[in-house]
Amino acid sequence: MTDNKKVQPLQAVKGxxxxxxxxxxxxxxxxxxxxxxxxxxxxxxxRVPIVEPTxxxxxxxxxxxxIVEKEMYAFEDRADKHGQAEHLALRPEGTAGxxxxxxxxxxxxxxxxxxxxxxxxxxxxKPQKGRYRQFHQMGIEALGFAGPDVDAEVILxxxxxxxxxxxxxxxxxxxxxxxxxxxxxxxxxxxxxxAHLEQHRDVLDEEAxxxxxxxxxxxxxxxxxxxxxxxxxxxxxxxxxxxxxLAHFNGVKALLDAVGLAYRINPRLVRxxxxxxxxxxxxxxxxxxxxxxxxxxxRYDGLVExxxxxxxxxxxxxxxLERLLLLLETLTLRQPAAAPDAYAVVPxxxxxxxxxxxxxxxxxxxxxxxxxxxxxxxxxxxxKADASGARFAxxxxxxxLARGEVGVKPLREAGEQVFMPAYSTVALAxxxxxx
Ligand code: ATP
Ligand code: MG
Numbered sequence: 001m002t003d004n005k006k007v008q009p010l011q012a013v014k015g016x017x018x019x020x021x022x023x024x025x026x027x028x029x030x031x032x033x034x035x036x037x038x039x040x041x042x043x044x045x046x047r048v049p050i051v052e053p054t055x056x057x058x059x060x061x062x063x064x065x066x067i068v069e070k071e072m073y074a075f076e077d078r079a080d081k082h083g084q085a086e087h088l089a090l091r092p093e094g095t096a097g098x099x100x101x102x103x104x105x106x107x108x109x110x111x112x113x114x115x116x117x118x119x120x121x122x123x124x125x126k127p128q129k130g131r132y133r134q135f136h137q138m139g140i141e142a143l144g145f146a147g148p149d150v151d152a153e154v155i156l157x158x159x160x161x162x163x164x165x166x167x168x169x170x171x172x173x174x175x176x177x178x179x180x181x182x183x184x185x186x187x188x189x190x191x192x193x194x195a196h197l198e199q200h201r202d203v204l205d206e207e208a209x210x211x212x213x214x215x216x217x218x219x220x221x222x223x224x225x226x227x228x229x230x231x232x233x234x235x236x237x238x239x240x241x242x243x244x245x246l247a248h249f250n251g252v253k254a255l256l257d258a259v260g261l262a263y264r265i266n267p268r269l270v271r272x273x274x275x276x277x278x279x280x281x282x283x284x285x286x287x288x289x290x291x292x293x294x295x296x297x298x299r300y301d302g303l304v305e306x307x308x309x310x311x312x313x314x315x316x317x318x319x320x321l322e323r324l325l326l327l328l329e330t331l332t333l334r335q336p337a338a339a340p341d342a343y344a345v346v347p348x349x350x351x352x353x354x355x356x357x358x359x360x361x362x363x364x365x366x367x368x369x370x371x372x373x374x375x376x377x378x379x380x381x382x383x384k385a386d387a388s389g390a391r392f393a394x395x396x397x398x399x400x401l402a403r404g405e406v407g408v409k410p411l412r413e414a415g416e417q418v419f420m421p422a423y424s425t426v427a428l429a430x431x432x433x434x435x
Contacts, residue, residue, distance in 0.1 A: 015125070015133030026325055031118055033164050034138050041157045043116040043140050048097040050120065054087040060096030060307055064215040067092045071123035090122035094139040095300070095316060096307070102143060103309035112144025118321075130291030130323045139297075141316035143304070148251035151279040151299060151315050152259075155252075158283055158295050158317065159261060165328060170262055172331060173294060177256075177281040178269035179249035180298070181241045186277075189240040190216055200230045217270050223290065236267045248278050276300050279315065287330050288323055295319040339389030340370040341432045343411075345381045347397055355396045358406065358422045365429040369394070386411055392432055396422075408432075 012018060019027055038045075054074045061067050074089040091097055094117050102108050102115075118138045125131055140157065142150045155177075159169055167173050180186065197204065197212040197219060203226060204212065208219045220231045241249070256263055263281075271280050280298030288294075297317025304312035344359055346352060362369050370388055372381045385393040395407035400419060408431060409417040420428050 013133065015127035017132060017134065026328075027321070030165070030321065030325060030328075031138075034118065034161060037157060037161045037164060038116050038140070040160075041114070041153065043114045043157070046098055046101065046115045046117050047119075048094075048101045048117065050091055050122075051088050052091055052097050052100065054089040056096050056100055056307070057089055057092060060099065060303060061093065062215075064211060064218070067123060071125055073122045073124060092121055092123045093318060094119070094121065094137055095141060095303070095318070098139075098141050099143070099304055099307050099309070099314070103304065103307060108143055108304065108309060108312050112142070114140070114142050116140040128291070130288050130320070130326055132322060136321040137318045138321060139316060139318040141314060143314045144312050145315065146301075146313040147279065147299060147315060148248050148255065151248075151252045152255035154297060154315055154317055155256065155281055156259060156261065158319070162283075165324075167327070167331070172287065172327065173283045173285050175256075175261065175263040175281060175283055176266040176269055177252070177263050177279065178266050179238065179241060179245060179252075180270065180277050180280055181237060181245040182277055183302075185240050185242055185245060186217070186237065189235060189237045192235040192240070193217065193220075196234050197230075203227055203230050220268055221270050231268060234268075238265075238267050245278060252279050271296060271298060277302060281317070283319075285323075285327055288326055291323055293320070294323050294327060339391070340368040341390065342367060342369045342392040342394050342408075343385035343388045343390035344369055344371045344394045344396065345378070345385055346372045346375075347378050347381070347395075349375050351396060351398065351401055354401055358394075358396075358425065358428075361425040362429055362432065365425060367429050367432050369432075 035045075054072070057072060058068055063069070072089050072092050074087065077086040077088050079085040098115060098117060102113065107113060116139065119136065120134050121137050122134055124133055127133060140154060142154060155175065159175075162169055162173055169175070181189070193216045194212060197208070197216055201209070204219070205222075205224050205227065208222060208224075208227060211219055219227075220234055222231060253263070266282075269280055269282060270276075276298040278299040278301070281296070282293050283295040284292045285294055286292060295317050297315070299313070299315040301311075301313045304310070304314060342362070344355065346355060356371075359369050359371055370390065372384060382393065391410065391412050393407075393409045393411055395409060395417065397407060400407050401422070403419075404421060404423055405419045406422040406428070407417045408420055408428070420431060422428065
């Protein structure tokens, strides 16, 4: 660096966003609401690494998937002294890592587990609204329960969250469910499906042709409009389900009916990941264009074994936080109160030793008080007070302080400044809380 050359500022990686105030307050508020709901359903937090062996995702998600084929940030680490380099990947989803950790620490031996995580995921996709390269998921995993009771539970946990966030089910978000059956049922269906795809080879796009034998079910998960009619007419997996699978599906439906949760059965719902069986579901919205899936999940009884653990039934979901926040924004619902209750105007910084104890007492009483820091004229401090969105300005002028008082001036509604005792904070806190 030389003195006369201006340093070029660097920019964040495309599709990876900074989350700054005041936006970050919306995130914290959303996460706090989530943690409250999760605790009530008995789900415990797990925090697993963001980087895992690439093989974990190849095994866990499946080789013939968008994620593993095209979207994963995978790289070779530096070689160690023996010339061996590890193949590592930024996690594109949360389930594989959680299951790995459960197996590694023998957490599934004695009792089933209800777990959740919140954190960043990485996929090299084309960035657009609601689709990013670093995005965030809250996900839950119920491990060791065969269902269908717990299938209904994970779906209902999401509904409780919508309710707490002010989202209306059936209007802002709707539930779609399907049953993927078991591997043998899927095999029979798959044969019929491949035959159907062969019959309609002329409408298949390049990707579909490449996949029609390796993963024909995924061909139906297409977003290509030219293939919709073909997909609609495809043989339905539901018609290939045996008694046990149907009983499971009916069990889930009966429980959802019992709590009055409306759903749409979507026979084409297959999910992007390979490891699902029986129940699959999505909570979707029509308010976010093509990025309409806010929460997606289902049962994945084969995964624990596939990753080297003892056979363990499992069900869970992943929820996109960016999409959820976008959805909340479109409804202008529940803008969290980023604004403080009060803004402390400090005309004379030398008076702070008498002011700070009042602010601390108010905060201890649960009042959000933002202190003006850095001095400045009375007028400029008042401007800041107004811009903060606070409902009140607390004015600690020299005359008031001499009387042991503070001026309380409403900023959001009409009303005169009143003077209140500064050192009995009970009354003051009450005024700021309720008025
Ligand atoms: P889509 O069909 O939209 O690509 P997906 O099937 O790849 O979604 P999942 O792997 O099931 O998504 O992830 C669960 C949830 O995570 C999605 O429903 C969505 O809310 C969110 N999500 C997935 N990918 C992204 C992304 N790139 N950016 C933001 N959110 C995402
Ligand atoms: Mg995707």
